[in-house]
Amino acid sequence: VQNSKLxxxxxxxxxxxxxxxxxxxxxLLATGDKGGRVVIFQREQExxxxxxxxxxxxxxxxxxxxxxxxxxxxSLEIEEKINKIRWLPQQNAAHFLLSTNDKTIKLWKIxxxxxxxxxxxxxxxxxxxxxxxxxxxxxxxxLKPMDLMVEASPRRIFANAHTxxxxxxxxxxxxxxxxxxxxxxxxxxxxEITDRSFNIVDMKPANMEELAEVITxxxxxxxxxxxxxxxxxxxxxRLCDMRSSALxxxxxxxxxxxxxxxxxxxxxEIISSISDVKFSHSxxxxxxxxxxxxxxxxxNMESRPVETHQVHxxxxxxxxxxxxxDCIFDKFECCWNGSDSAIMTGSYNNFFRxxxxxxxxxxxxxxxxxxxxxRASLKPRKVCTGxxxxxxxxxxxxxxxxxxxxxxxxxxxxxxxxxxATNNLYIFQDKVN
Amino acid sequence: xxxxxxxxxxxxxxxxKIYNSRVQRGGxxxxxxxxxxxxxxxxxxxxxSDPCPGLYLAGPAGTPAPPPQxxxxxxxxxxxxxxxxxxxxxxxxxxxxxxxxxPDAPWVGGAEPTATVTGAADAxxxxxxxxxxxxxGRVEGPREAAARGAGSPAGGSDAFPEAPQAARRxxxxxxxxxxxxxxxxxxxxxxxxxxxxxSADESPAPPAVCPRKRGAAGVGGGPAGxxxxxxxxxxxxxxxxxxxxxxxxxxxxxxxxxxxxxxxISIFGSSFSGLLxxxxxxxxxxxxxxESGPEAAEPGQICCDKPVxxxxxxxxxxxxxx
Numbered sequence: 158v159q160n161s162k163l164x165x166x167x168x169x170x171x172x173x174x175x176x177x178x179x180x181x182x183x184x185l186l187a188t189g190d191k192g193g194r195v196v197i198f199q200r201e202q203e204x205x206x207x208x209x210x211x212x213x214x215x216x217x218x219x220x221x222x223x224x225x226x227x228x229x230x231x232s233l234e235i236e237e238k239i240n241k242i243r244w245l246p247q248q249n250a251a252h253f254l255l256s257t258n259d260k261t262i263k264l265w266k267i268x269x270x271x272x273x274x275x276x277x278x279x280x281x282x283x284x285x286x287x288x289x290x291x292x293x294x295x296x297x298x299x300l301k302p303m304d305l306m307v308e309a310s311p312r313r314i315f316a317n318a319h320t321x322x323x324x325x326x327x328x329x330x331x332x333x334x335x336x337x338x339x340x341x342x343x344x345x346x347x348x349e350i351t352d353r354s355f356n357i358v359d360m361k362p363a364n365m366e367e368l369a370e371v372i373t374x375x376x377x378x379x380x381x382x383x384x385x386x387x388x389x390x391x392x393x394x395r396l397c398d399m400r401s402s403a404l405x406x407x408x409x410x411x412x413x414x415x416x417x418x419x420x421x422x423x424x425x426e427i428i429s430s431i432s433d434v435k436f437s438h439s440x441x442x443x444x445x446x447x448x449x450x451x452x453x454x455x456x457n458m459e460s461r462p463v464e465t466h467q468v469h470x471x472x473x474x475x476x477x478x479x480x481x482x483d484c485i486f487d488k489f490e491c492c493w494n495g496s497d498s499a500i501m502t503g504s505y506n507n508f509f510r511x512x513x514x515x516x517x518x519x520x521x522x523x524x525x526x527x528x529x530x531x532r533a534s535l536k537p538r539k540v541c542t543g544x545x546x547x548x549x550x551x552x553x554x555x556x557x558x559x560x561x562x563x564x565x566x567x568x569x570x571x572x573x574x575x576x577x578a579t580n581n582l583y584i585f586q587d588k589v590n
Numbered sequence: 591x592x593x594x595x596x597x598x599x600x601x602x603x604x605x606x607k608i609y610n611s612r613v614q615r616g617g618x619x620x621x622x623x624x625x626x627x628x629x630x631x632x633x634x635x636x637x638x639s640d641p642c643p644g645l646y647l648a649g650p651a652g653t654p655a656p657p658p659q660x661x662x663x664x665x666x667x668x669x670x671x672x673x674x675x676x677x678x679x680x681x682x683x684x685x686x687x688x689x690x691x692x693p694d695a696p697w698v699g700g701a702e703p704t705a706t707v708t709g710a711a712d713a714x715x716x717x718x719x720x721x722x723x724x725x726x727g728r729v730e731g732p733r734e735a736a737a738r739g740a741g742s743p744a745g746g747s748d749a750f751p752e753a754p755q756a757a758r759r760x761x762x763x764x765x766x767x768x769x770x771x772x773x774x775x776x777x778x779x780x781x782x783x784x785x786x787x788x789s790a791d792e793s794p795a796p797p798a799v800c801p802r803k804r805g806a807a808g809v810g811g812g813p814a815g816x817x818x819x820x821x822x823x824x825x826x827x828x829x830x831x832x833x834x835x836x837x838x839x840x841x842x843x844x845x846x847x848x849x850x851x852x853x854x855i856s857i858f859g860s861s862f863s864g865l866l867x868x869x870x871x872x873x874x875x876x877x878x879x880x881e882s883g884p885e886a887a888e889p890g891q892i893c894c895d896k897p898v899x900x901x902x903x904x905x906x907x908x909x910x911x912x
Contacts, residue, residue: 259617371620390625426632
C-alpha cells in the first residue's frame with residue numbers, strides 16, 4: 158500500500174475528524190469534523206500534463222454544516238460535531254449528502270457553477286441596481302465561463318425528531334427514504350418531507366430506570382429496501398422487516414453470540430457493546446465491531462458469527478486502565494472493501510488493521526507522518542504482547558492511546574482507503590494493480 | 591480480598607464518571623452512562639460477594655438466620671398467595687436460576703431493607719426507590735404488605751428500590767429472546783430479556799411461583815409466566831400516534847429524564863465518604879443517621895458494608911434512570 162496523499166491541519170480540537178465517507182462512485186470523499194464542518198475531496202481526473210496527480214484527492218468544497226445550538230427548554234447544549242455523513246446516489250449533475258449532528262439531519266446539495274450570466278438589464282456588472290428610468294434598451298444576458306465554484310446549500314433540514322443523541326443515518330436503497338437512529342429510537346424519513354417522520358423502532362422503557370440496552374448503530378440493507386439492522390449496547394443485532402408491521406419492535410432475526418463465561422470481567426458488558434454495524438456490499442453478510450474484535454455474520458445464521466477477527470486482543474488485560482482513561486468507550490467503525498473480500502478497522506497508536514477474508518491474513522498498518530512518505534510503501538507493524546520485544550515491534554505499554562483511528566473508509570471500487578487519525582486525513586492507494 | 595479493593599476502586603471511578611458527565615458538552619450521554627452503571631453494578635456485586643470472614647449478620651431476633659447463601663439473597667420470592675410469607679425453610683428450597691457464582695446485583699443489593707424483619711414500615715430509601723415503587727404501586731400493594739409482615743424472610747425479593755431490576759432479573763426466559771420492549775433483564779449474565787406478557791400488568795403476579803424459576807410458559811405466559819411478580823406494569827408498544835397515558839412526555843417535549851442526576855449527586859455528596867472508607871463491622875456512622883435507624887438490624891447483608899451497600903442501591907437505580 159502506498160501513500161498517496163496526506164492532508165494536514167492545525168491541531169485544534171474542532172478539526173478532529175468525526176466521520177469519513179466515500180460517495181457511490183468513489184470520486185468524492187466527505188469528512189465531517191467536531192467543529193461542524195464538512196470537507197469534500199474530489200479525485201483528480203487523469204491529466205496527461207500532470208501524470209502523477211491522477212488519483213489524488215484534493216479539496217473540492219468546504220462548508221459549515223452544523224452550528225452549536227442551545228436547547229433552552231432543556232438547558233442542553235447541542236454539539237455541532239458531525240456524527241455521520243451519508244451520500245445519496247447521484248441523479249444529476251449535483252451531489253447530495255446527508256449530514257447529522259446529535260439532533261438535526263441536513264440534506265446538502267453540492268453543485269458546481271462554472272458559468273455566470275452577464276449583461277443584466279436591471280443591475281450593472283458590479284451588482285448595483287440601475288435606475289430603471291435610465292434604461293433605454295433591453296438586452297438578453299449571456300452566459301460566460303467563470304472559474305469553477307462549488308456551492309453547498311442546505312436543501313432540507315430534518316429537525317426535532319430525536320430526544321436522544323443521533324448515532325446513525327442510513328439511506329435506503331429506494332433512494333427516497335432514510336433512517337436516523339438515536340440511543341433509543343429509529344425514525345424513518347422521506348427525503349422530501351421534513352416536518353414528519355415515522356418511528357419504526359422504540360426501545361425506550363416506560364420506566365427509564367429499567368433501561369438496560371441502547372441502540373448503537375443502524376443501517377438499511379443495501380438491496381432490500383424493507384430490511385434494516387440495528388445493533389445494541391448488549392452486543393446484539395436485530396434485523397427488522399418493515400413489511401411485517403409498522404412498528405419494528407419485533408425483530409425478524411436476532412444475532413447474538415453467547416458470552417464466553419470464562420472471560421467475564423467487570424467490563425464484559427462494555428467491550429461487548431457494538432460500536433458499528435455494516436452490511437457487506439453483497440447484502441449477504443454484515444459486520445459488527447465491538448471493542449476488541451470485528452465479527453462477520455451470515456444473515457442466515459443468528460447463533461454466531463462466521464468469522465471473528467481480533468483487532469487488539471492484547472488490550473484485554475488492560476481494560477481497567479482503559480476504563481479509567483475512557484478509552485474503553487471509544488467507538489470504532491469498520492468497513493468492507495468493494496468486493497467484500499477484506500475488512501478494515503482502526504485501533505490505537507494510529508494503527509489500523511486490515512483482514513483479508515479469503516487469504517485469512519491480517520496486517521497492522523500505521524498512519525503517521527513520520528512513517529509515510531509520498532509514494533512510499535507502508536510497513537506492516539506489530540505489537541509485542543509479551544516477552545522479548547523484537548526490533549520494530551512496539552510494546553503494548555508504549556502505545557499512544559490518544560492516537561486513535563475511529564473512522565476509516567474504503568473506496569467502493571478500488572483499493573483506496575481513507576483513514577482519519579484525529580485531525581489528519583490519510584489516503585492510501587494500492588498501486589499494485 | 592483484593593477483589594474487594596479492585597471493586598471498590600472501580601466503583602469510585604464509575605461514580606466519578608457519572609458525576610463528571612453532568613458537565614459534559616452536549617448533554618448526558620445515555621449510552622456511556624448506561625455502560626458505567628453496568629460496571630458499577632458488577633463491581634458492587636463483586637464487592638458484596640467477596641466474603642468477609644465471619645461477618646455475616648445473624649438474622650434479627652425472631653427470624654431464623656439466613657441460610658448460608660449469597661448475602662442478601664432474597665430467596666423468598668413472592669409470598670405465596672400474597673398473604674403470607676413463605677416459611678423460612680422455603681428459602682433454601684428455591685432453585686437457583688442459571689446464575690453463576692457471582693450473584694446478580696439486585697438480589698444481593700436487594701437486601702434492601704424495605705422488608706425488615708422487625709416489620710418497621712420504613713419507606714424504601716432513595717428517591718429512585720420511590721419512583722420505582724410508585725410505578726409499581728398497584729401491582730405491589732399486596733406483596734408489600736405481606737413482605738412487611740412479621741417473619742418475612744430477610745431482604746426479600748421485595749427489594750423495592752431495586753424492584754424493577756430485581757424482579758426481572760431472574761426471568762431468564764430461555765426462549766424469551768423476543769425482545770418485548772421494557773423487559774430488560776439487565777443482569778450481566780443474562781442474555782435474554784424477559785418479556786412481560788401483555789396481560790401481566792393488572793393481574794397479580796404468579797402466586798407461588800418463584801420468580802427466578804424459568805417461566806414454564808415462557809414469554810407469553812400468564813400466571814406461570816416468567817415475569818416475576820412486580821414486573822413493570824404493561825409497557826405498551828409505543829406507536830407514533832398513540833400515547834401511553836401517564837407517560838412523562840405527555841406534557842410536551844420529551845425529556846431525556848436526566849433529573850435523576852441531581853438526586854444522584856446529592857446522594858453522592860453525602861455518601862461518597864462512606865464509600866471510600868473501608869468500613870468493617872460498623873458501617874458508616876453519623877452521616878447515615880437518618881437511614882440507619884430502622885435498618886440497623888437488617889438481615890442478610892454483609893454487615894461491614896451495610897450502610898454503604900444500602901446507599902449504592904438508589905445510586906444504581908438512579909444511574910440507570912438516565
